[in-house]
Structures are given as structure tokens and as C-alpha cells.
Amino acid sequence: MAKKQDWSREEQAVQAVQMAFDLSNDIQRAFRVSAAMQDMTTADMVRKVLHLPYRKGRARPRLTVTLKDEDFELLARKYELDPQDRAAIRQRVAEELQGFARQYLTASDQ
Incomplete structure (x- = not known):
């Protein structure tokens, strides 16, 4: 069972209002x-x-992307992996993103 303090945080979150601005x-x-x-x-x-x-x-520095089943199929073909092996696909995607970042940071230093 959640502590009383946990519930008060949830109540505060429910009371919060998200605002969007067209800029x-x-x-x-x-x-x-x-x-x-x-x-x-x-x-x-x-x-x-x-x-x-x-x-x-x-809090958690990370990049996020939403992938559909078709995206996993495309990535599996690209990396020559089983489309059901999402952990391996995730690892290869992470490696590719890291490679992009290293190349980008090196190019921007010049």
C-alpha cells in the first residue's frame, strides 16, 4: 500500500495544468x-x-523515440537481426546513435 506522502504527490500531479504555447x-x-x-x-x-x-x-538523461512494429521490422533487416529480439535491436540503435553523436561533436569542433 502506498504511503500517505506518495498519494499527496499524485494528488498534486492531478491538480497540475499542462500548458502548450504555439510559438x-x-x-x-x-x-x-x-x-x-x-x-x-x-x-x-x-x-x-x-x-x-x-x-x-x-532526472534521467535519455533520448526517447516511439517505434512501431514496422519500425522494428525495418531495423531488424538493417542490422540483420530477428525482429522479435528487441533488446539486440535496442543495443544496435544505441550504438548507432552514439556513433552519430561522436561524429557530430567531432565535426562541430572543426
């Missing part, structure tokens, strides 16, 4: 880049600009 691509890019350069989420960057409390570092 130009340039403005959105500025927030994303600034947030990335400061190792923050975009939402925390918005909170920082508004002088609201925010998390100083990312």
Missing part, C-alpha cells in the same frame, strides 16, 4: 538548444525563464 520554430529551437546546452529539459528551461522552481539536472 515560432525559431523560438522553440532557442529553448531546445538552450536547454540542451544547460543539460536541462525544455520544460525546465521554460520554468527557469519564468523564474519558477525547476530541476537543476535531468
Whole structure:
């Protein structure tokens, strides 16, 4: 059974309101880049600009992408893996993303 404190956090989350703003691509890019350069989420960057409390570092620094079954099929073919072996596909995707980042960071240093 959850502690009383856990429930109060959930109650606070239910009371929170998510706001979306239609801003130009340039403005959105500025927030994303600034947030990335400061190792923050975009939402925390918005909170920082508004002088609201925010998390100083990312809780779980990770990239996310939504993959459909067809995507796993394509990736399995690309990496010559079984489409059902999602752990192996995930590992190969992680390696490819790391390779991209290393190449990008090396190219941007020049």
C-alpha cells in the first residue's frame, strides 16, 4: 500500500495544468538548444525563464523515440537481426546513435 506522502504527490500531479504555447520554430529551437546546452529539459528551461522552481539536472538523461512494429521490422533487416529480439535491436540503435553523436561533436569542433 502506498504511503500517505506518495498519494499527496499524485494528488498534486492531478491538480497540475499542462500548458502548450504555439510559438515560432525559431523560438522553440532557442529553448531546445538552450536547454540542451544547460543539460536541462525544455520544460525546465521554460520554468527557469519564468523564474519558477525547476530541476537543476535531468532526472534521467535519455533520448526517447516511439517505434512501431514496422519500425522494428525495418531495423531488424538493417542490422540483420530477428525482429522479435528487441533488446539486440535496442543495443544496435544505441550504438548507432552514439556513433552519430561522436561524429557530430567531432565535426562541430572543426
